Amino acid sequence: MEISTMTQAMQLHAQMIKIGKQDNSVNLSNLFTFSALSTPGNLTYARQVFNSLQTTNSYHWNTMIRGYARSSDPRQALILFLAMQLQEDAPNPDNFTYPFVLKSCARLHRTHEGRQLHATIYKAGLQSDRFVENSLIHMYSSCGESNCAMQVFDKMSDRNVVSWTSIIDGLVDNDRPVEALRMFSRMEEDGIAPNDATVVSVLRACADVGAMGIGQKVHKMVEETEIASKANVRTALIDMYAKCGCIDSARRVFDEIVNNDVFARTAMISSLASHGLCREAIDLFKEMGEANLRPDVRTVTAVLSACRNAGWVTEGYDFFNNLEKKYGIRPTIQHYGCMADLLARSGHLKDAEEFIKNMPVEPDAILWRTLIWACRVYGDTERGERLMSHLQLVKKDSNDSGSYILLGNVYAQAGKWREKAKVRELMNQKRLAKPPGSSKIEVNGVIHEFLAGDSSHPEAEKIYRRLDEIAERLREEGYLPKVSEVLLDIEDEEKVTQLQHHSEKLAVAFGLISNSTGAKIRVVKNLRSCEDCHSVMKLISKTYQQEIVIRDRIRFHHFKNGHCSCGDYW
Known part of the structure; x- marks a missing residue:
């Protein structure tokens, strides 16, 4: 009997009991597997079947542990694994058992238990099993232990695309995107073809550091393959182009998708909002209703972000107050945060x-x-x-x-x-x-990072010389440093020096030195832009006729001809 619902499963079980055929191993195995692993299954029922078995083998234990590992309570997988070790007649854990238990540790962020499992795996002689090694990499990465994940990876004698994707994704998750991009280069050198998960991870790394050149290369690499048509890759491309400061390319990718799902729509709405194209973001959201696409909590955050970035208090309130009634979405802390930020940023402090x-x-x-x-x-x-x-x-x-x-x-x-x-x-x-102010800029496929007052760059002498030249030209334009931005009890002259050496100014100076084609200078900054830097970028864009795109912690600033896309509201 083919089982597709739990009702059918229970009917089959009742029939087996009624006619006294509980020992029918085929039917019982199908019933157990369906209950433990299928979407409409029931883990509690599967456990009852498991407990009723006269004898159990590795398949039964592994299936039960696997079911718990992917459930809402992955702790049960660890508890059952412990019982497996303590029960005399239980089989020994094998190369299928450990990956499921490691997955539970990863979901629970339990590093201590993960390390203990790693030691047990060595004792069992399974440390060279590729399936186990990949699971160890994933566990350590999920627990924030990317160095340990790298150690496991480096000891592997046989790496596949999953091995590379675990390690790259882990580096991105642990805020090491530059290293993730280096690992991708190593993967290419080893001749390993990426899958869609690899591409998404690499595009995430590109988005984090603003490496549009590398992102474009990856896009071109997969453009003629089936990977490019996958929904998760398309959404990642939208996010990458937008976060690298090229909203037009993000929009082109979005427009090429035949059937936009809620994830692609949300990515595009969020992108438009972050670039200050807030009306377009709202219009795109309204189109979702016409396309019968139901927004999720992330879509709501993106729409409220658009209202926040535009300072639309009334529209923000209207949307927020109708969330539950109109869309069936209960506001989360992120939604409340957007509204509080909208009110605060627009001066409605009370x-x-x-x-x-x-x-x-x-x-x-x-x-x-x-x-x-x-x-x-x-x-x-x-x-x-x-x-x-x-x-x-x-x-x-x-x-x-x-x-x-x-x-x-x-x-x-x-x-x-x-x-x-x-x-x-x-x-x-x-x-x-x-945390120090940090700005990154990509030049010829290489990421250069600058800290405030940084002098470690190989071309530091040229950069500071260019900064002095910029300062002199801007003074001729009437620029006065906003020393009130330096919240230190020091002399104004020293404050001016500190302002001049902010990280984004160093990055832009390096961009001017390196830019022979007049292309846009794109900088990614980890903190909110200060008023002085904002004024300087406007003047540089006018004086040097140079377009500059800066992504700060809040939004994008497109500087052109002395103006900024944010309208001086951020």
Whole structure:
């Protein structure tokens, strides 16, 4: 009997019991497998069948562990694995057992148990099994242990495309995209053809660092293959082009898709919003209804981001208030965050504070930091200081460096240097460091990274010489450094020097040196752009007739002829 529903499965089981044929191994095996592994199955029922078996073999144990590993409670896979080792008549774990248990560790981010399993695998002599090795790489990568994953990978004698894709994806997940791109180059040198999962991982790495040249190369590589037509690859291409600053290419990829699914639509809406094309983003969202595509939680985030980036308070409220009624989506913390950011960034500080306090979900530190940052921007120091209590900085167990930095900036903005010094001292005691400003630029397929005040680049002398030349030309245009952006108790002259050496200015100076064709200079920055850098980029675009695209932590800025696409609203 072919089984397609649990009702049929239970009917078959009841029939077997009724006629006394529970020992029919074929039917019982089909019933057990269907219950444990199929989408309409039932793990609880499968476990009852498992427990009723007179004798069990490796297939039964592995199937049950596999079912738990992919379930909503992967801890049960670890518990059953432990029982397998303790039960005398249970079979020994084999090269199928360990990958499923390692998958549970990966989903639970349980590094300790994963390491213990690794040791057990060595004792069992299975450390050279490729299926097991790939699972170890995935487990370590998922647990944030990319160095351990690399050690397993380097010891492999027989790597396949899955091996390379585990390791590349893990490096991207662990914020090591440049290394991921190097691994992809090694993969090409080894003659291993990528699959769609590899391509998606590489495109993610390109998106992270703004490596459009490499992304274009990958696009061309797969264009004539079936990989290019896969939905996940198309969506990744949209995301890559958009995050590399080329929204036109992202739109071309999107327009070429015959049947756009919700993922491609969401990627395109998010891309348009981040580039300041907010009306186009909203229009594309409205088209989803005409195409009978139901938005998901990510689509909602993308639409609210468009409202936020445009400062559309009324439209944002209208959309947010109809989420559950019109689309059946209950707002998440991300949706509340977009609304709070929209209100705060547009200067509605009181409304933003009330909105956060009245949320049905507990606000996190990011929400309060968003509002406090806006208080600093709009000069509402009293509100900013008062709201700092929500970040619970006085607790000894607080290790949120971003909150300390924000508090210090609030004090500095108000000229309270003694209070800022106390915050700095507390950070030193806790060994918390401010993340440095970092900007990346791709030149001839190579990623160059600059930190604020960086002098380690091979062409540092040329870069700083060009910065001095830029500063002189901009002064002739009437530029005055915005020293208030430097929240340190130092002389203005030193503040000017610090401003001049911000990471994106170093990257753009290097771009001007390297750019012989007049192509757009594209920079990816890890922090929000400061007002001084924003003013400088506008002037450079006008003075040097050079288009510049900068992606900061919030959005894209397209500088051309002295203007920015954000309209000075970010």
